[in-house]
Amino acid sequence: MEKTDPPKSFGVFKPVGHTVIAFRSAADLQGAAEALTDLGFAASALTRYTPGEMMAQVDRELPGASGLASIGQEMNLIKAHRALAVSGCSFLVVQVPDEEQAEQATAVAKSHRAAAAQRYGRFIIEELIDTPPGDSQVFESPDRGLDLGIPGVSTR
Numbered sequence: 001m002e003k004t005d006p007p008k009s010f011g012v013f014k015p016v017g018h019t020v021i022a023f024r025s026a027a028d029l030q031g032a033a034e035a036l037t038d039l040g041f042a043a044s045a046l047t048r049y050t051p052g053e054m055m056a057q058v059d060r061e062l063p064g065a066s067g068l069a070s071i072g073q074e075m076n077l078i079k080a081h082r083a084l085a086v087s088g089c090s091f092l093v094v095q096v097p098d099e100e101q102a103e104q105a106t107a108v109a110k111s112h113r114a115a116a117a118q119r120y121g122r123f124i125i126e127e128l129i130d131t132p133p134g135d136s137q138v139f140e141s142p143d144r145g146l147d148l149g150i151p152g153v154s155t156r
Contacts, residue, residue: 001047001093006057010066012074013057013081014120019096019128021109021117022081022089029090032112036094039104045095054085073125077118089115 001007007015023029033046049057058078065075081091096102102119106128109117117128 001095003047003049003053003057008061009074012061012065012078014074014125015093016120016122017095017097019094019102019105019109019117019119020081021092021094021105022084022115023092023112024087024089024115026090028112028114029092032092032108032114035108035112036105039108041094041101041104047093049085049091049093051085051088051090054081054089054091058082058085077125080116084116 001015001018006013007018009016021029021032023032029048033048036046037043058081061078065078085091094105096105096119106117106119109128114129119126119128
């Protein structure tokens with residue numbers, strides 16, 4: 001995936017065939033990247049975003065986003081990515097062309113303390129990190145924000 005020309009749908013970031021993972025620390029991101037390469041992921045399958053890069057990408061996309069981006073999760077997710085970036089999270093975007101690699105990326109995300117992770121399919125975006133105990137997911141809309149369940153991170 002090329003950061004300078006990221007994959008989009010309706011004008012906003014939608015990397016189909018990838019998992020987007022947010023990490024609270026650069027050390028956790030680095031550890032996850034090393035674990036993925038140890039599992040056989042090519043360096044070219046991993047794209048890193050600093051908090052500033054993710055904020056800038058979202059800020060570029062929001063003004064030109066189609067209203068259709070609000071129908072699914074795309075608009076909520078880019079807003080959530082921005083909120084995570086504002087809170088200091090860095091991002092690792094991992095190309096996962098098959099189920100086995102998707103499962104490996106999910107396991108690495110969880111074992112390296114990912115704050116959030118989503119797997120982007122053509123029609124479905126799957127949340128990979130469980131919500132905290134006692135929380136439950138709710139209907140998502142652009143007005144309500146994304147239900148990430150991360151203390152201190154608001155997407156509204």
